[in-house]
Amino acid sequence: MATWTQEVLDLARVIGGDRARLREEFGRPTLTVPSGWWRSSIVALRDRAHLTYFDWLSAVDEAGAPSPDPADASLAGGMRVVCHLAGLSPGVARTHLRHLVVETWIPRDALVVDSLATVYAGAAWHERETHEMFGIGFDSAGPLEALLLPDAFEGHPLRKEFVLASRVVKPWPGAKEPGESDADVASPSRRRTRPPGVPEPEQWGPRERGSDAPDPLAHATTPSGPARPRRARRAVPPKEPPGDGGTDG
Structure with a gap:
């Protein structure tokens, strides 16, 4: 030193x-x-x-x-x-x-x-x-x-328990903007979820002490885990044995 x-x-x-x-x-x-x-x-x-x-x-x-x-x-x-x-x-x-x-x-x-x-x-x-x-x-x-x-303005925006409006209204993990997706390609829709720690949309904003609303700070004080359970691997049907290639008669 x-x-x-x-x-x-x-x-x-x-x-x-x-x-x-x-x-x-x-x-x-x-x-x-x-x-x-x-x-x-x-x-x-x-x-x-x-x-x-x-x-x-x-x-x-x-x-x-x-x-x-x-x-x-x-x-x-x-x-x-x-x-x-x-x-x-x-x-x-x-x-x-x-x-x-x-x-x-x-x-x-x-x-x-x-x-x-x-x-x-x-x-x-x-x-x-x-x-x-x-x-x-x-x-x-x-x-x-x-x-x-x-x-x-109510609340203190840089505190971790303060829920930002942009996190509430944006789909999680977020859909593509209009015009960015390929309409000709069929793909399964993603299940929309709220970001971790974000309460119901009508409850975002300053949270009073002792409130029954979901605590946005809880996600910072608990061990992190996957946002959603991992999907099970899709079973692949067994392949049928190939034919002998012969013809009848």
Whole structure:
């Protein structure tokens, strides 16, 4: 592990203890910190690790995923808040750009984390979008007003339990568009089914807690299996023995 990334890990562990972890992912170092030390860790990285550039912040719905921390089972199936920071290497030249992805996990029933709006200029816009799409709250961020969605929109479209209308109305696995099929070739019609996790068409959309409607999140927390049972192999009738080719008379 490079010297700079080890310094980053040591700095994070001073704040968050042994629960701070560093790994290499997609060619970039990724630092995981406890949610209670989210903001303080980011401030330390900005001031002491020279990560003065804020790139983006978003979230990932980890429904069905195990907890990343064996000591905290409440994080299983929660959400991951992620941000990307960058900074020039210290010194006279300052020509090398360093990148770091910082993330924290929060429980699904307590989707709140400290805001970075006063740490980096522009973070408030990303937090508003993340709040809209995932329903995550950001403490001390001020009013999280709608940014992309209409004011009357209900639900959070990037959560896995939110059923998209396009998945409901599209046949599954989907028929060909008009004009694409060959009308002259006879073929058996496919049995139309709803996509996994999609309830009846009249029930799609935001689902209230405790509702009796089918849970769209269930497919993410149960072992995957075939969408339909495999068809039995068609029995091939035995071939009749060829005739002797003779003629009567």
